[in-house]
Amino acid sequence: MRYIPVSMLKSKNVDSISDALIKLTGTNDVRLYISLIEMMNDGVMIVDNTERVIFVNYRFCAITGYSKSELIGKVAAEILVAKTIKSVMQEKVQARSSGISESYDVEIIRKSGDKGWLRISGSPIYDVKGEVVGSIGLHADITLEKVKERSLNQSLSKEKELNKLKSQFITTASHEFRTPLSIIQSNVELMCMQIAKKMPEEKSNFSVYFDRVKNEIENMSELMDQVLMIDKINSGKIESNRMAIDLVATCKQVALKMKSASEARSLDIHVSGNPIMLKTDLQLFEQVILNLTSNAFKFSENSNPILHLFFNQKNIGIHIIDDGIGIPEKDQSALFQPFYRASNAVDIPGTGLGLSIVKNIMHNLKGKVEIESKQGIGTKVMLLFPLPKEENGIFSDELRRAFYL
Numbered sequence: 001m002r003y004i005p006v007s008m009l010k011s012k013n014v015d016s017i018s019d020a021l022i023k024l025t026g027t028n029d030v031r032l033y034i035s036l037i038e039m040m041n042d043g044v045m046i047v048d049n050t051e052r053v054i055f056v057n058y059r060f061c062a063i064t065g066y067s068k069s070e071l072i073g074k075v076a077a078e079i080l081v082a083k084t085i086k087s088v089m090q091e092k093v094q095a096r097s098s099g100i101s102e103s104y105d106v107e108i109i110r111k112s113g114d115k116g117w118l119r120i121s122g123s124p125i126y127d128v129k130g131e132v133v134g135s136i137g138l139h140a141d142i143t144l145e146k147v148k149e150r151s152l153n154q155s156l157s158k159e160k161e162l163n164k165l166k167s168q169f170i171t172t173a174s175h176e177f178r179t180p181l182s183i184i185q186s187n188v189e190l191m192c193m194q195i196a197k198k199m200p201e202e203k204s205n206f207s208v209y210f211d212r213v214k215n216e217i218e219n220m221s222e223l224m225d226q227v228l229m230i231d232k233i234n235s236g237k238i239e240s241n242r243m244a245i246d247l248v249a250t251c252k253q254v255a256l257k258m259k260s261a262s263e264a265r266s267l268d269i270h271v272s273g274n275p276i277m278l279k280t281d282l283q284l285f286e287q288v289i290l291n292l293t294s295n296a297f298k299f300s301e302n303s304n305p306i307l308h309l310f311f312n313q314k315n316i317g318i319h320i321i322d323d324g325i326g327i328p329e330k331d332q333s334a335l336f337q338p339f340y341r342a343s344n345a346v347d348i349p350g351t352g353l354g355l356s357i358v359k360n361i362m363h364n365l366k367g368k369v370e371i372e373s374k375q376g377i378g379t380k381v382m383l384l385f386p387l388p389k390e391e392n393g394i395f396s397d398e399l400r401r402a403f404y405l
Contacts (some may be wrong), residue, residue, distance in 0.1 A: 043139035065111030077225030273311030323378035
């Protein structure tokens with residue numbers, strides 16, 4: 001490899017790097033390489049150890065707006081770089097003089113006064129003695145990329161601020177709603193007691209209306225709880241407190257709550273395989289099971305819903321099964337969207353947030369959820385908790401066969 005003395009490149013009798021190379025080698029073959037440099041999409045600049053420009057190609061001139069004559073012999077940083085970052089450029093110069101090649105982004109000021117961005121890939125130039133005598137740099141115009149990046153960051157910043165305001169509003173509104181609801185509920189209960197005491201014969205007539213009011217208050221409270229839960233999940237405010245829990249015992253506790261709430265019916269629990277402990281968040285896990293079993297009771301009328309736990313070496317599966325009204329096929333793709341309700345369930349009390357909460361919590365717990373349902377036959381909700389060795393991102397056919405009834 002022939003080395004190019006920088007002194008020759010700076011010769012007054014040499015107007016371009018092409019002429020310098022020809023003079024050095026005594027052949028015109030180098031014109032081909034110089035032609036290639038001139039045709040490059042990136043700007044090329046060569047400087048000496050004092051950072052004075054020896055050569056620039058036409059693309060570099062097009063990017064900066066300066067002609068070759070305006071750049072040759074000048075210190076590039078003095079012309080192109082804002083004063084505020086000249087110290088940074090000095091560090092880059094020192095690095096190259098030490099033989100370090102690197103790539104970095106720098107904001108420039110074009111001849112027109114407009115600002116732009118270059119991605120510079122710089123490498124030292126060595127003489128025949130192996131000493132650094134200058135450097136060569138490729139300059140890619142990344143102005144458009146930086147504009148898009150800045151616009152995206154501004155959008156993300158605005159979105160973050162809006163989400164913060166939304167979260168504050170939801171928290172405040174929830175608090176403000178709860179106080180009057182509590183007062184209403186207390187007064188309704190007091191009225192029930194007064195009527196029962198002073199007009200016992202009218203108690204049955206009024207109790208229907210009072211029960212309706214109480215039910216609506218409970219629905220409103222449930223809605224606020226679920227909206228708050230969704231907001232906490234979406235804003236990342238929920239921190240999992242993972243511990244080893246006994247899934248069978250936990251599900252049995254949920255079954256007792258369901259039996260107490262439903263009175264005549266109960267939740268049947270089946271277990272397949274050898275039960276093992278699962279390291280997860282107890283409160284969030286209970287929330288998932290309560291949401292799904294509540295739905296199973298709500299959307300079926302006669303038989304007991306089933307909760308089936310499956311244990312094997314790779315996964316833990318939980319199925320909640322009912323033989324209720326089922327879900328129309330047209331609605332199934334949107335079930336996990338917030339506030340979405342199936343077309344055959346609009347007259348049944350609910351908020352449309354339960355499944356959305358389940359989906360988000362399962363994601364938080366590193367688990368998965370799927371639903372199978374047929375209208376008029378029933379619904380099966382399938383939870384899957386892969387154990388550490390499991391790497392599958394979906395329910396494989398093998399796992400489906402292993403986990404289905």
